[in-house]
Amino acid sequence: MENRTVERMLYAEVVDMGGMPVRQPFPTQKVEQIDPFLLLHHHAAKIPERAVPHRSGVGPHPHRGFSPVTFVYKGGVHHRDSRGNDSVVYEGGTQWMKAGMGIVHSERPPADIQDRGGEQEIIQLWVNLPKSHKMNQPEYIPLQAEDTPVLEMEGGKVKIKVVTGDFGDTAGPIKTPTPILALRVEMQEGSTYSFPIPKDFNSFIYLLDGRIKYDGFGEVDGHHLLVLNNDGEGCTITAKKDTRLLIMAGRPLNEPVVSHGPFVMNTQTEIMQAMRDYQMGKMGILVE
Template sequence: MKNRSVNKLLHAEIVDMGGMPVRQPFPTQHIEQIDPFLLLHHHVSKLPEHLVPHRSGVGPHPHRGFSPVTFVYQGGVHHRDSRGNNSVVYAGGTQWMNAGMGIVHSERPPADIHAHGGVQEIIQLWVNLPKTHKMNQPQYIPLQAEDTPVLELEGGTTKVKVVSGEFEEVKGPITAPTPVLALRIEMREGAEYAFPIPAHYNAFLYLLDGSVSVEGYGLVEGHHLVLLHQDGEGCTLKATAATRLLLLAGEPLQEPVASHGPFVMNTQTELMQAMRDYQQGKMGILVED
Protein backbone atom coordinates (compact mmCIF):
# COMPACT_ATOMS: atom_id res chain seq x y z
CA MET A 1 0.00 0.00 0.00
CA LYS A 2 1.38 3.39 -0.98
CA ASN A 3 0.98 5.99 1.76
CA ARG A 4 -0.54 9.32 0.84
CA SER A 5 1.59 12.40 1.31
CA VAL A 6 0.46 15.34 3.44
CA ASN A 7 -0.97 18.31 1.56
CA LYS A 8 -1.61 20.72 4.45
CA LEU A 9 -1.62 20.81 8.24
CA LEU A 10 -4.48 22.98 9.53
CA HIS A 11 -4.80 24.16 13.14
CA ALA A 12 -8.33 24.16 14.56
CA GLU A 13 -8.60 27.79 15.66
CA ILE A 14 -11.31 28.78 18.14
CA VAL A 15 -14.15 30.77 16.57
CA ASP A 16 -17.38 32.14 18.04
CA MET A 17 -20.57 30.55 16.71
CA GLY A 18 -23.40 32.55 18.22
CA GLY A 19 -21.78 32.64 21.64
CA MET A 20 -20.61 29.03 21.43
CA PRO A 21 -16.82 28.56 21.13
CA VAL A 22 -15.86 25.90 18.59
CA ARG A 23 -12.61 24.79 17.01
CA GLN A 24 -12.75 25.13 13.22
CA PRO A 25 -9.90 23.74 11.11
CA PHE A 26 -11.89 24.48 7.95
CA PRO A 27 -13.23 26.44 6.20
CA THR A 28 -10.53 29.08 6.65
CA GLN A 29 -8.80 31.63 4.45
CA HIS A 30 -6.40 28.84 3.52
CA ILE A 31 -8.96 26.26 2.42
CA GLU A 32 -12.67 26.60 1.69
CA GLN A 33 -13.71 22.96 1.48
CA ILE A 34 -12.39 19.41 1.18
CA ASP A 35 -14.87 18.19 -1.40
CA PRO A 36 -17.39 16.77 -0.44
CA PHE A 37 -16.75 18.07 3.11
CA LEU A 38 -17.73 21.67 3.80
CA LEU A 39 -17.00 22.36 7.48
CA LEU A 40 -15.76 20.78 10.70
CA HIS A 41 -16.49 22.04 14.22
CA HIS A 42 -15.11 20.57 17.46
CA HIS A 43 -17.00 21.77 20.54
CA VAL A 44 -16.45 21.01 24.23
CA SER A 45 -18.43 22.64 27.04
CA LYS A 46 -19.65 21.93 30.56
CA LEU A 47 -23.30 22.77 31.18
CA PRO A 48 -23.64 24.73 34.44
CA GLU A 49 -26.01 23.10 36.93
CA HIS A 50 -28.37 26.11 36.93
CA LEU A 51 -29.02 25.96 33.17
CA VAL A 52 -31.98 23.99 31.81
CA PRO A 53 -30.75 21.48 29.20
CA HIS A 54 -33.75 21.82 26.88
CA ARG A 55 -33.13 25.57 26.64
CA SER A 56 -29.36 25.22 26.09
CA GLY A 57 -27.39 24.18 23.04
CA VAL A 58 -28.64 25.17 19.59
CA GLY A 59 -32.31 26.06 19.10
CA PRO A 60 -34.47 25.48 16.00
CA HIS A 61 -32.74 26.37 12.72
CA PRO A 62 -33.09 25.26 9.09
CA HIS A 63 -30.86 23.35 6.67
CA ARG A 64 -31.08 22.50 2.97
CA GLY A 65 -28.76 20.82 0.49
CA PHE A 66 -26.23 18.99 2.68
CA SER A 67 -25.83 16.51 5.55
CA PRO A 68 -24.98 17.80 9.03
CA VAL A 69 -23.30 14.91 10.86
CA THR A 70 -22.64 14.95 14.62
CA PHE A 71 -20.14 12.64 16.28
CA VAL A 72 -20.84 12.55 20.03
CA TYR A 73 -17.77 12.04 22.27
CA GLN A 74 -19.02 13.08 25.71
CA GLY A 75 -22.51 13.63 27.08
CA GLY A 76 -25.21 13.46 24.45
CA VAL A 77 -27.27 15.37 21.89
CA HIS A 78 -31.06 15.64 21.89
CA HIS A 79 -32.29 16.10 18.31
CA ARG A 80 -35.80 17.27 17.39
CA ASP A 81 -36.94 18.29 13.93
CA SER A 82 -39.87 19.50 11.86
CA ARG A 83 -40.40 15.98 10.46
CA GLY A 84 -41.29 14.63 13.90
CA ASN A 85 -37.97 12.99 14.76
CA ASN A 86 -37.12 13.13 18.46
CA SER A 87 -34.01 11.26 19.60
CA VAL A 88 -31.08 11.37 22.03
CA VAL A 89 -27.70 9.99 20.97
CA TYR A 90 -25.12 9.52 23.72
CA ALA A 91 -21.31 9.34 23.81
CA GLY A 92 -19.88 7.07 21.15
CA GLY A 93 -22.89 7.55 18.89
CA THR A 94 -23.44 9.53 15.70
CA GLN A 95 -26.34 11.55 14.29
CA TRP A 96 -26.50 11.71 10.49
CA MET A 97 -29.09 13.98 8.94
CA ASN A 98 -29.58 14.39 5.20
CA ALA A 99 -31.30 17.78 5.09
CA GLY A 100 -32.32 17.40 1.45
CA MET A 101 -35.06 19.82 0.42
CA GLY A 102 -35.20 21.36 3.87
CA ILE A 103 -35.75 20.66 7.54
CA VAL A 104 -35.77 22.62 10.80
CA HIS A 105 -34.04 21.01 13.78
CA SER A 106 -32.61 21.73 17.22
CA GLU A 107 -29.60 20.23 18.98
CA ARG A 108 -29.75 20.40 22.76
CA PRO A 109 -28.01 18.64 25.65
CA PRO A 110 -30.17 15.72 26.88
CA ALA A 111 -32.26 16.17 30.06
CA ASP A 112 -29.92 13.77 31.91
CA ILE A 113 -26.69 15.47 30.79
CA HIS A 114 -25.52 15.91 34.41
CA ALA A 115 -25.94 12.17 35.06
CA HIS A 116 -23.46 11.71 32.21
CA GLY A 117 -20.87 14.10 33.65
CA GLY A 118 -22.33 17.43 32.48
CA VAL A 119 -19.81 17.77 29.66
CA GLN A 120 -20.85 17.84 26.01
CA GLU A 121 -18.13 17.12 23.46
CA ILE A 122 -19.11 16.82 19.83
CA ILE A 123 -17.74 17.14 16.34
CA GLN A 124 -20.06 18.41 13.65
CA LEU A 125 -19.18 17.75 10.03
CA TRP A 126 -21.04 19.15 7.04
CA VAL A 127 -21.07 16.79 4.06
CA ASN A 128 -22.24 18.26 0.76
CA LEU A 129 -25.04 16.53 -1.14
CA PRO A 130 -24.78 16.08 -4.91
CA LYS A 131 -27.14 18.15 -7.03
CA THR A 132 -29.27 15.06 -7.74
CA HIS A 133 -29.97 14.62 -3.98
CA LYS A 134 -30.26 18.21 -2.77
CA MET A 135 -34.06 18.25 -3.04
CA ASN A 136 -34.68 14.73 -1.70
CA GLN A 137 -36.95 14.16 1.28
CA PRO A 138 -35.02 14.79 4.53
CA GLN A 139 -33.70 11.78 6.44
CA TYR A 140 -32.53 11.51 10.05
CA ILE A 141 -30.40 8.55 11.20
CA PRO A 142 -29.53 8.16 14.90
CA LEU A 143 -26.70 5.65 15.48
CA GLN A 144 -25.97 4.70 19.07
CA ALA A 145 -22.54 3.54 20.26
CA GLU A 146 -23.77 -0.02 20.83
CA ASP A 147 -25.01 -0.22 17.23
CA THR A 148 -21.69 0.92 15.76
CA PRO A 149 -19.34 -1.90 14.72
CA VAL A 150 -15.97 -1.78 16.49
CA LEU A 151 -12.73 -3.39 15.33
CA GLU A 152 -9.98 -4.01 17.87
CA LEU A 153 -6.69 -4.13 15.99
CA GLU A 154 -3.11 -4.96 16.94
CA GLY A 155 -4.06 -6.57 20.24
CA GLY A 156 -6.59 -3.88 21.12
CA THR A 157 -4.09 -1.02 20.94
CA THR A 158 -6.12 0.50 18.10
CA LYS A 159 -9.93 0.64 18.10
CA VAL A 160 -11.90 1.67 15.04
CA LYS A 161 -15.64 2.42 14.98
CA VAL A 162 -16.98 2.17 11.43
CA VAL A 163 -19.79 4.70 11.01
CA SER A 164 -20.04 4.85 7.21
CA GLY A 165 -18.28 3.17 4.32
CA GLU A 166 -16.22 -0.02 4.51
CA PHE A 167 -13.07 -0.69 6.52
CA GLU A 168 -11.29 -4.05 6.76
CA GLU A 169 -14.39 -5.81 5.32
CA VAL A 170 -16.69 -4.22 7.93
CA LYS A 171 -19.46 -1.97 6.65
CA GLY A 172 -20.73 1.01 8.61
CA PRO A 173 -24.49 1.09 9.35
CA ILE A 174 -24.99 4.47 7.66
CA THR A 175 -25.17 4.67 3.88
CA ALA A 176 -24.55 8.26 2.81
CA PRO A 177 -26.10 9.66 -0.41
CA THR A 178 -22.54 10.14 -1.67
CA PRO A 179 -19.82 7.59 -0.79
CA VAL A 180 -18.19 8.54 2.53
CA LEU A 181 -15.77 6.63 4.77
CA ALA A 182 -16.16 7.80 8.38
CA LEU A 183 -13.97 6.15 11.02
CA ARG A 184 -13.77 7.02 14.72
CA ILE A 185 -10.32 5.89 15.86
CA GLU A 186 -8.68 5.50 19.27
CA MET A 187 -4.98 4.60 19.54
CA ARG A 188 -2.96 3.90 22.65
CA GLU A 189 0.52 5.32 22.94
CA GLY A 190 2.85 3.29 20.75
CA ALA A 191 0.06 1.82 18.59
CA GLU A 192 0.71 1.73 14.85
CA TYR A 193 -1.59 0.93 11.96
CA ALA A 194 -1.81 1.39 8.19
CA PHE A 195 -5.28 2.66 7.34
CA PRO A 196 -6.47 1.95 3.78
CA ILE A 197 -8.26 4.79 1.95
CA PRO A 198 -10.01 4.50 -1.44
CA ALA A 199 -7.55 5.96 -3.96
CA HIS A 200 -10.08 8.29 -5.65
CA TYR A 201 -11.44 9.79 -2.39
CA ASN A 202 -10.40 13.09 -0.83
CA ALA A 203 -9.31 12.39 2.75
CA PHE A 204 -8.23 14.02 6.01
CA LEU A 205 -7.51 13.21 9.66
CA TYR A 206 -8.62 15.31 12.61
CA LEU A 207 -6.99 14.77 16.01
CA LEU A 208 -9.17 15.58 19.03
CA ASP A 209 -6.20 15.12 21.37
CA GLY A 210 -2.92 13.28 21.81
CA SER A 211 -0.43 13.05 18.96
CA VAL A 212 0.57 10.80 16.07
CA SER A 213 3.45 10.43 13.71
CA VAL A 214 2.26 10.35 10.10
CA GLU A 215 4.58 8.19 8.03
CA GLY A 216 6.42 10.31 5.49
CA TYR A 217 5.55 13.55 7.29
CA GLY A 218 6.17 13.54 11.04
CA LEU A 219 4.50 14.62 14.29
CA VAL A 220 0.94 15.96 14.43
CA GLU A 221 -0.64 17.07 17.71
CA GLY A 222 -4.25 17.36 18.89
CA HIS A 223 -6.54 20.07 17.47
CA HIS A 224 -4.92 19.75 14.05
CA LEU A 225 -6.31 18.52 10.75
CA VAL A 226 -4.11 16.65 8.30
CA LEU A 227 -5.23 17.07 4.70
CA LEU A 228 -3.87 14.26 2.56
CA HIS A 229 -2.96 14.38 -1.12
CA GLN A 230 -4.88 12.07 -3.43
CA ASP A 231 -1.69 10.15 -4.27
CA GLY A 232 -1.95 6.82 -2.49
CA GLU A 233 -4.15 4.11 -1.05
CA GLY A 234 -3.72 4.76 2.65
CA CYS A 235 -1.97 6.38 5.56
CA THR A 236 0.21 4.85 8.28
CA LEU A 237 -0.03 6.33 11.77
CA LYS A 238 1.90 5.73 14.98
CA ALA A 239 0.50 7.19 18.19
CA THR A 240 3.20 9.07 20.11
CA ALA A 241 0.57 9.75 22.83
CA ALA A 242 -2.87 8.23 23.34
CA THR A 243 -5.15 9.85 20.81
CA ARG A 244 -8.70 10.09 19.52
CA LEU A 245 -9.03 10.96 15.86
CA LEU A 246 -11.41 10.97 12.94
CA LEU A 247 -10.53 9.67 9.51
CA LEU A 248 -12.88 11.08 6.87
CA ALA A 249 -12.74 10.30 3.18
CA GLY A 250 -15.27 10.95 0.46
CA GLU A 251 -15.80 10.78 -3.25
CA PRO A 252 -15.46 14.37 -4.55
CA LEU A 253 -18.60 15.81 -6.17
CA GLN A 254 -16.77 18.33 -8.37
CA GLU A 255 -19.85 20.56 -8.47
CA PRO A 256 -20.20 24.33 -7.93
CA VAL A 257 -20.99 25.33 -4.35
CA ALA A 258 -23.19 28.29 -3.42
CA SER A 259 -23.69 28.64 0.32
CA HIS A 260 -25.27 31.08 2.72
CA GLY A 261 -25.55 30.22 6.41
CA PRO A 262 -27.50 26.97 6.77
CA PHE A 263 -28.14 26.45 3.04
CA VAL A 264 -25.75 24.85 0.56
CA MET A 265 -26.82 24.73 -3.08
CA ASN A 266 -25.23 24.95 -6.54
CA THR A 267 -26.35 28.44 -7.63
CA GLN A 268 -27.27 31.79 -6.08
CA THR A 269 -30.78 31.43 -7.51
CA GLU A 270 -31.23 28.16 -5.62
CA LEU A 271 -30.01 29.87 -2.45
CA MET A 272 -32.58 32.64 -2.82
CA GLN A 273 -35.29 30.01 -3.31
CA ALA A 274 -34.14 28.18 -0.17
CA MET A 275 -34.42 31.38 1.89
CA ARG A 276 -37.89 32.08 0.51
CA ASP A 277 -39.04 28.52 1.15
CA TYR A 278 -37.85 28.69 4.76
CA GLN A 279 -39.53 32.05 5.34
CA GLN A 280 -42.78 30.65 3.90
CA GLY A 281 -42.66 27.64 6.23
CA LYS A 282 -42.04 25.10 3.49
CA MET A 283 -39.30 23.41 5.54
CA GLY A 284 -41.74 22.85 8.37
CA ILE A 285 -41.98 24.29 11.85
CA LEU A 286 -40.41 22.95 15.02
CA VAL A 287 -42.17 23.71 18.28
CA GLU A 288 -40.19 22.29 21.21
CA ASP A 289 -42.19 21.07 24.19
Protein backbone atom coordinates in the same frame (compact mmCIF):
# COMPACT_ATOMS: atom_id res chain seq x y z
CA MET B 1 0.49 0.12 0.78
CA GLU B 2 1.68 3.46 -0.61
CA ASN B 3 1.25 6.18 2.02
CA ARG B 4 -0.60 9.36 1.09
CA THR B 5 1.45 12.52 1.48
CA VAL B 6 0.16 15.53 3.42
CA GLU B 7 -1.09 18.45 1.34
CA ARG B 8 -1.31 20.78 4.35
CA MET B 9 -1.82 20.92 8.11
CA LEU B 10 -4.57 23.14 9.54
CA TYR B 11 -4.92 24.32 13.14
CA ALA B 12 -8.43 24.32 14.62
CA GLU B 13 -8.77 27.94 15.72
CA VAL B 14 -11.48 28.83 18.23
CA VAL B 15 -14.36 30.79 16.69
CA ASP B 16 -17.61 32.07 18.18
CA MET B 17 -20.77 30.44 16.88
CA GLY B 18 -23.66 32.36 18.38
CA GLY B 19 -22.04 32.50 21.80
CA MET B 20 -20.76 28.92 21.61
CA PRO B 21 -16.97 28.52 21.27
CA VAL B 22 -16.02 25.91 18.66
CA ARG B 23 -12.77 24.87 17.04
CA GLN B 24 -12.86 25.21 13.25
CA PRO B 25 -9.96 23.80 11.21
CA PHE B 26 -11.87 24.46 7.98
CA PRO B 27 -13.19 26.33 6.12
CA THR B 28 -10.39 28.89 6.27
CA GLN B 29 -9.06 31.51 3.87
CA LYS B 30 -6.69 28.81 2.58
CA VAL B 31 -9.11 25.87 2.40
CA GLU B 32 -12.74 26.47 1.49
CA GLN B 33 -13.71 22.79 1.45
CA ILE B 34 -12.30 19.28 1.22
CA ASP B 35 -14.86 18.10 -1.33
CA PRO B 36 -17.38 16.70 -0.33
CA PHE B 37 -16.70 17.98 3.22
CA LEU B 38 -17.68 21.60 3.81
CA LEU B 39 -17.04 22.45 7.46
CA LEU B 40 -15.83 20.92 10.72
CA HIS B 41 -16.65 22.19 14.22
CA HIS B 42 -15.24 20.64 17.41
CA HIS B 43 -17.08 21.73 20.56
CA ALA B 44 -16.30 20.74 24.14
CA ALA B 45 -17.89 22.35 27.18
CA LYS B 46 -18.97 21.79 30.76
CA ILE B 47 -22.73 22.30 31.05
CA PRO B 48 -23.40 24.42 34.17
CA GLU B 49 -25.56 22.65 36.75
CA ARG B 50 -27.95 25.60 36.76
CA ALA B 51 -28.43 25.34 32.97
CA VAL B 52 -31.79 24.12 31.70
CA PRO B 53 -30.96 21.44 29.09
CA HIS B 54 -33.94 22.11 26.81
CA ARG B 55 -32.94 25.79 26.67
CA SER B 56 -29.20 25.15 26.16
CA GLY B 57 -27.29 24.11 23.06
CA VAL B 58 -28.54 25.15 19.63
CA GLY B 59 -32.19 26.11 19.14
CA PRO B 60 -34.36 25.57 16.03
CA HIS B 61 -32.64 26.44 12.75
CA PRO B 62 -33.01 25.31 9.11
CA HIS B 63 -30.77 23.39 6.69
CA ARG B 64 -31.03 22.56 2.99
CA GLY B 65 -28.77 20.82 0.49
CA PHE B 66 -26.27 18.92 2.65
CA SER B 67 -25.92 16.51 5.59
CA PRO B 68 -25.09 17.93 9.02
CA VAL B 69 -23.41 15.04 10.87
CA THR B 70 -22.80 15.06 14.63
CA PHE B 71 -20.29 12.71 16.23
CA VAL B 72 -20.93 12.55 19.98
CA TYR B 73 -17.83 12.01 22.14
CA LYS B 74 -19.07 13.00 25.61
CA GLY B 75 -22.54 13.47 27.06
CA GLY B 76 -25.25 13.36 24.44
CA VAL B 77 -27.30 15.33 21.92
CA HIS B 78 -31.09 15.65 21.98
CA HIS B 79 -32.30 16.18 18.40
CA ARG B 80 -35.79 17.38 17.46
CA ASP B 81 -36.91 18.40 13.98
CA SER B 82 -39.83 19.64 11.92
CA ARG B 83 -40.41 16.13 10.52
CA GLY B 84 -41.33 14.80 13.96
CA ASN B 85 -38.04 13.11 14.84
CA ASP B 86 -37.20 13.26 18.55
CA SER B 87 -34.10 11.33 19.59
CA VAL B 88 -31.16 11.37 22.00
CA VAL B 89 -27.79 10.06 20.80
CA TYR B 90 -25.30 9.43 23.59
CA GLU B 91 -21.52 9.21 23.88
CA GLY B 92 -19.99 7.12 21.11
CA GLY B 93 -22.99 7.56 18.83
CA THR B 94 -23.52 9.55 15.64
CA GLN B 95 -26.48 11.40 14.19
CA TRP B 96 -26.55 11.74 10.42
CA MET B 97 -29.18 14.05 8.97
CA LYS B 98 -29.69 14.41 5.23
CA ALA B 99 -31.33 17.84 5.12
CA GLY B 100 -32.34 17.46 1.48
CA MET B 101 -35.06 19.95 0.46
CA GLY B 102 -35.16 21.44 3.93
CA ILE B 103 -35.67 20.73 7.61
CA VAL B 104 -35.69 22.70 10.85
CA HIS B 105 -33.97 21.09 13.84
CA SER B 106 -32.52 21.77 17.27
CA GLU B 107 -29.59 20.12 19.05
CA ARG B 108 -29.52 20.42 22.82
CA PRO B 109 -27.96 18.56 25.78
CA PRO B 110 -30.11 15.65 26.98
CA ALA B 111 -32.17 16.03 30.17
CA ASP B 112 -29.82 13.62 32.00
CA ILE B 113 -26.59 15.41 31.00
CA GLN B 114 -25.62 16.06 34.65
CA ASP B 115 -26.09 12.39 35.50
CA ARG B 116 -23.52 11.65 32.79
CA GLY B 117 -20.87 14.02 34.14
CA GLY B 118 -22.18 17.33 32.81
CA GLU B 119 -19.75 17.43 29.88
CA GLN B 120 -20.61 17.64 26.21
CA GLU B 121 -18.10 17.06 23.42
CA ILE B 122 -19.15 16.80 19.79
CA ILE B 123 -17.84 17.19 16.28
CA GLN B 124 -20.21 18.53 13.67
CA LEU B 125 -19.23 17.89 10.07
CA TRP B 126 -21.10 19.23 7.06
CA VAL B 127 -21.11 16.73 4.20
CA ASN B 128 -22.27 18.07 0.85
CA LEU B 129 -25.08 16.34 -1.03
CA PRO B 130 -24.86 15.92 -4.80
CA LYS B 131 -27.11 18.12 -6.94
CA SER B 132 -29.32 15.11 -7.69
CA HIS B 133 -30.11 14.66 -3.97
CA LYS B 134 -30.30 18.25 -2.71
CA MET B 135 -34.10 18.40 -3.04
CA ASN B 136 -34.84 14.88 -1.75
CA GLN B 137 -37.06 14.36 1.28
CA PRO B 138 -35.08 14.87 4.51
CA GLU B 139 -33.86 11.85 6.46
CA TYR B 140 -32.64 11.60 10.05
CA ILE B 141 -30.53 8.63 11.19
CA PRO B 142 -29.63 8.20 14.90
CA LEU B 143 -26.80 5.67 15.33
CA GLN B 144 -26.07 4.69 18.92
CA ALA B 145 -22.65 3.50 20.09
CA GLU B 146 -23.89 -0.06 20.63
CA ASP B 147 -25.08 -0.24 17.00
CA THR B 148 -21.74 0.96 15.58
CA PRO B 149 -19.30 -1.79 14.47
CA VAL B 150 -16.00 -1.66 16.38
CA LEU B 151 -12.77 -3.27 15.17
CA GLU B 152 -9.94 -3.87 17.62
CA MET B 153 -6.43 -4.05 16.14
CA GLU B 154 -2.91 -4.33 17.54
CA GLY B 155 -4.08 -6.33 20.55
CA GLY B 156 -6.83 -3.84 21.38
CA LYS B 157 -4.54 -0.81 21.28
CA VAL B 158 -6.30 0.51 18.17
CA LYS B 159 -10.11 0.75 18.14
CA ILE B 160 -11.88 1.69 14.92
CA LYS B 161 -15.60 2.51 14.81
CA VAL B 162 -16.98 2.26 11.27
CA VAL B 163 -19.85 4.75 10.93
CA THR B 164 -20.32 4.65 7.17
CA GLY B 165 -18.54 3.12 4.21
CA ASP B 166 -16.63 -0.12 3.77
CA PHE B 167 -13.53 -0.78 5.86
CA GLY B 168 -12.18 -4.20 5.00
CA ASP B 169 -15.04 -6.64 5.53
CA THR B 170 -16.90 -4.24 7.84
CA ALA B 171 -19.64 -1.95 6.52
CA GLY B 172 -20.84 1.10 8.42
CA PRO B 173 -24.59 1.10 9.15
CA ILE B 174 -25.31 4.55 7.66
CA LYS B 175 -25.93 4.63 3.92
CA THR B 176 -24.99 7.74 1.92
CA PRO B 177 -25.90 8.80 -1.65
CA THR B 178 -22.22 9.07 -2.63
CA PRO B 179 -19.38 6.94 -1.21
CA ILE B 180 -18.14 8.19 2.18
CA LEU B 181 -15.82 6.51 4.70
CA ALA B 182 -16.17 7.71 8.31
CA LEU B 183 -13.89 6.18 10.97
CA ARG B 184 -13.80 7.12 14.65
CA VAL B 185 -10.42 5.94 15.90
CA GLU B 186 -8.80 5.59 19.32
CA MET B 187 -5.09 4.75 19.50
CA GLN B 188 -3.07 3.99 22.61
CA GLU B 189 0.41 5.41 22.97
CA GLY B 190 2.98 3.35 21.07
CA SER B 191 0.52 1.70 18.67
CA THR B 192 0.89 1.88 14.88
CA TYR B 193 -1.71 1.14 12.23
CA SER B 194 -2.08 1.56 8.45
CA PHE B 195 -5.54 2.70 7.35
CA PRO B 196 -6.51 1.95 3.74
CA ILE B 197 -8.30 4.77 1.86
CA PRO B 198 -9.83 4.36 -1.64
CA LYS B 199 -7.50 6.09 -4.07
CA ASP B 200 -10.16 8.30 -5.71
CA PHE B 201 -11.44 9.65 -2.35
CA ASN B 202 -10.48 13.02 -0.88
CA SER B 203 -9.52 12.61 2.78
CA PHE B 204 -8.50 14.25 6.02
CA ILE B 205 -7.53 13.31 9.58
CA TYR B 206 -8.57 15.42 12.57
CA LEU B 207 -6.95 14.93 15.99
CA LEU B 208 -9.25 15.65 18.91
CA ASP B 209 -6.34 15.29 21.32
CA GLY B 210 -3.02 13.52 21.90
CA ARG B 211 -0.16 13.33 19.41
CA ILE B 212 0.65 11.17 16.41
CA LYS B 213 3.51 10.60 14.01
CA TYR B 214 2.27 10.56 10.43
CA ASP B 215 4.53 8.40 8.30
CA GLY B 216 6.54 10.56 5.92
CA PHE B 217 5.41 13.86 7.49
CA GLY B 218 6.24 14.04 11.18
CA GLU B 219 4.54 14.63 14.51
CA VAL B 220 1.12 16.25 14.82
CA ASP B 221 -0.60 17.46 18.00
CA GLY B 222 -4.27 17.49 18.96
CA HIS B 223 -6.58 20.15 17.43
CA HIS B 224 -4.79 19.86 14.08
CA LEU B 225 -6.17 18.54 10.81
CA LEU B 226 -4.18 16.92 8.02
CA VAL B 227 -5.45 17.29 4.46
CA LEU B 228 -4.10 14.32 2.49
CA ASN B 229 -3.11 14.20 -1.15
CA ASN B 230 -4.73 11.57 -3.39
CA ASP B 231 -1.38 9.92 -4.14
CA GLY B 232 -1.57 6.70 -2.15
CA GLU B 233 -3.81 3.91 -0.90
CA GLY B 234 -3.83 4.87 2.77
CA CYS B 235 -2.03 6.35 5.73
CA THR B 236 0.23 4.95 8.45
CA ILE B 237 -0.12 6.50 11.91
CA THR B 238 1.80 5.95 15.15
CA ALA B 239 0.34 7.26 18.41
CA LYS B 240 2.97 9.18 20.39
CA LYS B 241 0.33 9.77 23.08
CA ASP B 242 -3.16 8.33 23.58
CA THR B 243 -5.09 9.89 20.72
CA ARG B 244 -8.62 10.21 19.35
CA LEU B 245 -8.86 10.67 15.59
CA LEU B 246 -11.60 11.28 13.06
CA ILE B 247 -10.65 9.92 9.65
CA MET B 248 -12.95 11.01 6.81
CA ALA B 249 -12.74 10.16 3.14
CA GLY B 250 -15.20 10.63 0.31
CA ARG B 251 -15.51 10.64 -3.46
CA PRO B 252 -15.49 14.30 -4.53
CA LEU B 253 -18.65 15.70 -6.12
CA ASN B 254 -16.81 18.20 -8.36
CA GLU B 255 -19.92 20.41 -8.45
CA PRO B 256 -20.31 24.17 -7.89
CA VAL B 257 -20.87 25.13 -4.24
CA VAL B 258 -22.86 28.23 -3.32
CA SER B 259 -23.64 28.59 0.37
CA HIS B 260 -25.35 31.08 2.62
CA GLY B 261 -25.56 30.31 6.32
CA PRO B 262 -27.38 26.98 6.73
CA PHE B 263 -28.09 26.47 3.00
CA VAL B 264 -25.68 24.83 0.53
CA MET B 265 -26.75 24.68 -3.11
CA ASN B 266 -25.23 24.92 -6.60
CA THR B 267 -26.40 28.41 -7.68
CA GLN B 268 -27.20 31.76 -6.10
CA THR B 269 -30.77 31.47 -7.43
CA GLU B 270 -31.23 28.22 -5.49
CA ILE B 271 -29.98 29.96 -2.34
CA MET B 272 -32.55 32.74 -2.78
CA GLN B 273 -35.25 30.11 -3.26
CA ALA B 274 -34.13 28.31 -0.08
CA MET B 275 -34.40 31.54 1.91
CA ARG B 276 -37.89 32.18 0.56
CA ASP B 277 -39.02 28.61 1.19
CA TYR B 278 -37.80 28.79 4.79
CA GLN B 279 -39.54 32.12 5.39
CA MET B 280 -42.77 30.68 3.94
CA GLY B 281 -42.61 27.67 6.26
CA LYS B 282 -41.97 25.13 3.50
CA MET B 283 -39.21 23.48 5.57
CA GLY B 284 -41.65 22.94 8.40
CA ILE B 285 -41.87 24.47 11.84
CA LEU B 286 -40.33 23.17 15.05
CA VAL B 287 -42.07 24.14 18.28
CA GLU B 288 -40.15 22.78 21.24
